[in-house]
Amino acid sequence: MDARNVGIVYRKELTDILRDRRTIISSILLPILLFPLLILGIGALATVVVRKATRESPTVMLKGEEHAPDLARRLRENKRLEVVAFRDDYVQQINDKKLRAVVEFPISFETNVREKPAEPQTIKIFHYEGELRSQAVLRWLEAAVKDYSESVVTQRLTAARVPTEVLNAFAVEKMNVASAEKVTGNILGMILPYFIIILCLTGAMVPAIDLTAGEKERGTIETILASPIGRGDLVLGKFLLVLLVSIVTTALSVLSFAGTVLIGGELLAKIQKSFVLAVSGKSIAVVFFMVVPLAATFSALLLAISLIARSYREAQSYLGPLIFIAILPGMASMLPGVELNPGLALVPVLNVSLVAKEIFAGQYHWNLIGLIFLSTCVWAALALYVAVRQFHREEVLFRM
Amino acid sequence: MKLRNIGIVYSKERTDMLRDRRTLINMFLFPLLMFPLVTVGFSRMESRFRQKAQSEAATIMVLGAEHAPELVAQLRASGKFVILPASEDFRQQISEKKIRAAVEFPAGFESAVRSAEGPPPGVKLFYYQTETRSEMALRGLEEALTKFRNELLQGRLAGRGLAASVLTPVKLEEENVATREKVAGVRLGPLIPYFIIIFSLMGALHPAMDLTAGEKERGTMETILASAVSRGELVMGKFLLVLTTSLLTALVSLASYGVTLKYSASAGARGMGAGSKEFAAHFSLQSLALVFGMVLPLTVLFSAVLIAISLIARSYKEAQSYTGPLMMVAILPAIASILPGIELNPKLALIPILNVSLVSKEILSGSYPWASIALVFGSTCFYAAAALAIAVLQFHREEVLFRA
Numbered sequence: 001m002d003a004r005n006v007g008i009v010y011r012k013e014l015t016d017i018l019r020d021r022r023t024i025i026s027s028i029l030l031p032i033l034l035f036p037l038l039i040l041g042i043g044a045l046a047t048v049v050v051r052k053a054t055r056e057s058p059t060v061m062l063k064g065e066e067h068a069p070d071l072a073r074r075l076r077e078n079k080r081l082e083v084v085a086f087r088d089d090y091v092q093q094i095n096d097k098k099l100r101a102v103v104e105f106p107i108s109f110e111t112n113v114r115e116k117p118a119e120p121q122t123i124k125i126f127h128y129e130g131e132l133r134s135q136a137v138l139r140w141l142e143a144a145v146k147d148y149s150e151s152v153v154t155q156r157l158t159a160a161r162v163p164t165e166v167l168n169a170f171a172v173e174k175m176n177v178a179s180a181e182k183v184t185g186n187i188l189g190m191i192l193p194y195f196i197i198i199l200c201l202t203g204a205m206v207p208a209i210d211l212t213a214g215e216k217e218r219g220t221i222e223t224i225l226a227s228p229i230g231r232g233d234l235v236l237g238k239f240l241l242v243l244l245v246s247i248v249t250t251a252l253s254v255l256s257f258a259g260t261v262l263i264g265g266e267l268l269a270k271i272q273k274s275f276v277l278a279v280s281g282k283s284i285a286v287v288f289f290m291v292v293p294l295a296a297t298f299s300a301l302l303l304a305i306s307l308i309a310r311s312y313r314e315a316q317s318y319l320g321p322l323i324f325i326a327i328l329p330g331m332a333s334m335l336p337g338v339e340l341n342p343g344l345a346l347v348p349v350l351n352v353s354l355v356a357k358e359i360f361a362g363q364y365h366w367n368l369i370g371l372i373f374l375s376t377c378v379w380a381a382l383a384l385y386v387a388v389r390q391f392h393r394e395e396v397l398f399r400m
Numbered sequence: 401m402k403l404r405n406i407g408i409v410y411s412k413e414r415t416d417m418l419r420d421r422r423t424l425i426n427m428f429l430f431p432l433l434m435f436p437l438v439t440v441g442f443s444r445m446e447s448r449f450r451q452k453a454q455s456e457a458a459t460i461m462v463l464g465a466e467h468a469p470e471l472v473a474q475l476r477a478s479g480k481f482v483i484l485p486a487s488e489d490f491r492q493q494i495s496e497k498k499i500r501a502a503v504e505f506p507a508g509f510e511s512a513v514r515s516a517e518g519p520p521p522g523v524k525l526f527y528y529q530t531e532t533r534s535e536m537a538l539r540g541l542e543e544a545l546t547k548f549r550n551e552l553l554q555g556r557l558a559g560r561g562l563a564a565s566v567l568t569p570v571k572l573e574e575e576n577v578a579t580r581e582k583v584a585g586v587r588l589g590p591l592i593p594y595f596i597i598i599f600s601l602m603g604a605l606h607p608a609m610d611l612t613a614g615e616k617e618r619g620t621m622e623t624i625l626a627s628a629v630s631r632g633e634l635v636m637g638k639f640l641l642v643l644t645t646s647l648l649t650a651l652v653s654l655a656s657y658g659v660t661l662k663y664s665a666s667a668g669a670r671g672m673g674a675g676s677k678e679f680a681a682h683f684s685l686q687s688l689a690l691v692f693g694m695v696l697p698l699t700v701l702f703s704a705v706l707i708a709i710s711l712i713a714r715s716y717k718e719a720q721s722y723t724g725p726l727m728m729v730a731i732l733p734a735i736a737s738i739l740p741g742i743e744l745n746p747k748l749a750l751i752p753i754l755n756v757s758l759v760s761k762e763i764l765s766g767s768y769p770w771a772s773i774a775l776v777f778g779s780t781c782f783y784a785a786a787a788l789a790i791a792v793l794q795f796h797r798e799e800v801l802f803r804a
Contacts, residue, residue: 041736121571
């Protein structure tokens with residue numbers, strides 16, 4: 001194997017690929033545009049929806065209002081709700097989303113509350129299960145009833161000459177001890193690894209096909225095989241280029257993601273007030289090092305598979321299903337409760353997804369990071385070996 | 401325009417397409433496997449891991465355990481917690497996920513709450529916000545504290561001669577009045593139009609490129625243009641075939657989705673798919689048919705746009721680079737329908753793709769806003785007709801057909 005020859009092949013392929021508009025679009029333009037479009041588009045829509053939802057107060061009806069004048073007055077004064085006159089077709093109206101909920105008071109509700117303290121009175125709330133606005137109204141109604149209930153309890157205690165302080169047993173304070181970086185990192189760690197793995201794979205796809213099946217299709221593979229360059233050098237040159245494109249695609253999209261979030265941070269802050277984005281440069285750098293051997297595995301694997309195909313289109317049909325196989329372990333980072341352990345650290349793709357999640361959350365398990373890096377390198381070497389073997393087999397190169 | 405000529409072009413393209421078995425299999429295999437694999441596979445895995453995390457005893461630390469012996473004994477007895485000896489770096493350990501949470505009792509906690517004198521003492525719960533396991537442990541601790549508080553208050557009230565019922569004047573009963581079809585509709589409704597739209601676009605993608613740029617690449621474009629068939633007939637024949645595959649893909653994906661949900665009991669067990677077992681019963685045939693009716697003009701629009709665009713390309717590969725960004729443009733409005741709270745209005749009914757996905761969401765939840773349905777159908781038909789006219793126009797332009 002000759003480093004100079006590898007360099008020659010690499011430069012030749014680089015020139016070739018830079019001339020192709022498809023590469024520029026799929027490896028540079030798409031990853032740059034993906035996140036801004038996705039995040040800002042959805043973010044803008046969500047703000048519009050939130051603004052609209054706060055402007056329109058949802059409607060509710062009160063059934064048997066005459067039995068609960070006090071609570072009814074409280075509900076009418078609630079600014080978030082609009083109480084409309086009761087009508088008998090309320091079930092239909094809830095189903096049609098014209099009405100969000102109905103509160104039903106039993107007969108002589110407030111009299112019973114006053115006179116029969118031993119018997120709790122039952123209020124019914126009718127709602128539309130799963131429907132977002134109906135569920136929000138349900139929460140508000142629950143809060144209003146709780147307020148009322150507390151005021152009744154206070155009255156009862158006062159009547160019995162018991163100080164209300166009796167009810168203050170102890171206070172519970174919840175304290176988040178994780179830093180802002182860890183809190184947002186934990187959320188980012190669920191989504192980012194998935195995108196990084198998918199992009200890593202799809203980024204390598206176009207050049208891998210073009211450099212093997214595409215070469216066959218254009219009829220130039222014979223020429224290049226007849227040149228004095230060894231098969232190993234040829235594969236390595238091609239492999240390095242595919243790897244480069246895969247890494248550039250991934251890096252660009254992660255950068256574009258970071259840029260979008262920084263610029264669109266104000267927008268996000270509107271939706272979620274506590275949102276503080278804090279991803280350290282260190283975590284991005286470590287994840288990047290974990291991704292490099294993974295990208296190498298993908299690149300070598302894609303080269304080995306698409307070499308079997310006779311045409312660009314045929315190669316595409318082989319690689320399509322591969323995306324699915326990679327997506328599932330990639331999604332593992334989104335699962336709550338899947339924790340990294342030495343056994344899982346040996347499963348390709350899954351291990352990188354899980355360790356990237358930990359790293360974004362500010363957690364550096366150096367032993368496991370080392371183990372995953374090494375095991376991914378072993379997988380990459382194996383895939384590269386298979387690719388080189390494929391290039392030595394005439395029945396693969398000149399398949400009819 | 402002669403119907404017979406269109407038929408000839410159509411059957412020629414169909415023969416061509418059917419001969420390419422591999423691509424064909426791929427086109428239908430993708431949507432067919434997508435749902436069982438992603439929907440069921442992922443949700444099953446998710447629920448298994450969530451259950452596992454819930455059933456595991458949470459490792460916590462108790463600071464000042466000596467001040468609350470009875471409560472700590474309750475925590476131990478519940479079997480939900482493994483209590484580690486307190487150490488100074490508990491904050492660190494929570495952040496590093498070594499322990500899930502910690503609880504701190506102030507000095508003299510239990511004697512203070514027993515005597516009920518002086519200000520109420522404060523209990524502190526430490527946790528890792530957004531970390532699922534830590535938040536689960538936090539909820540477990542809150543439950544245990546609430547139970548302890550209720551027992552305590554009952555004791556205090558009893559000491560003053562009051563019944564515990566004094567504290568609960570009102571009981572709340574919540575009743576869902578929406579029909580099961582409607583509940584299933586709001587849960588699954590948003591996803592179905594999204595998948596149908598994506599798959600009908602994907603189904604049209606390959607044939608649209610193959611029948612235009614592919615034909616140029618193979619050098620057969622000139623031959624077919626020189627035949628006695630007119631340009632309009634040629635476009636119609638090609639367009640109809642693209643439309644057929646697009647509709648078939650959409651149909652296959654819809655069927656696969658239905659079958660997947662029907663047979664996946666585990667998806668039914670989870671919140672997202674509650675009631676999904678009765679999917680077939682709850683999504684009435686009428687609403688599914690109506691959704692398909694709404695998708696129909698949309699697939700016409702997709703097919704015509706894809707043909708018009710990929711005709712510009714000189715090769716299959718070039719066509720792919722033009723249609724790739726189009727996919728993203730189409731996915732965005734389809735995703736928008738998944739966002740909660742977006743409801744159809746006359747203005748949104750004019751935005752292509754978004755309108756269809758929003759109206760399908762309504763239809764699947766069992767409400768039929770006929771005026772909006774008509775508006776969405778009409779506007780999509782209008783866009784489809786415009787796109788088809790552009791496609792025909794493209795086939796008349798020599799600089800597009802024989803681009804150098």
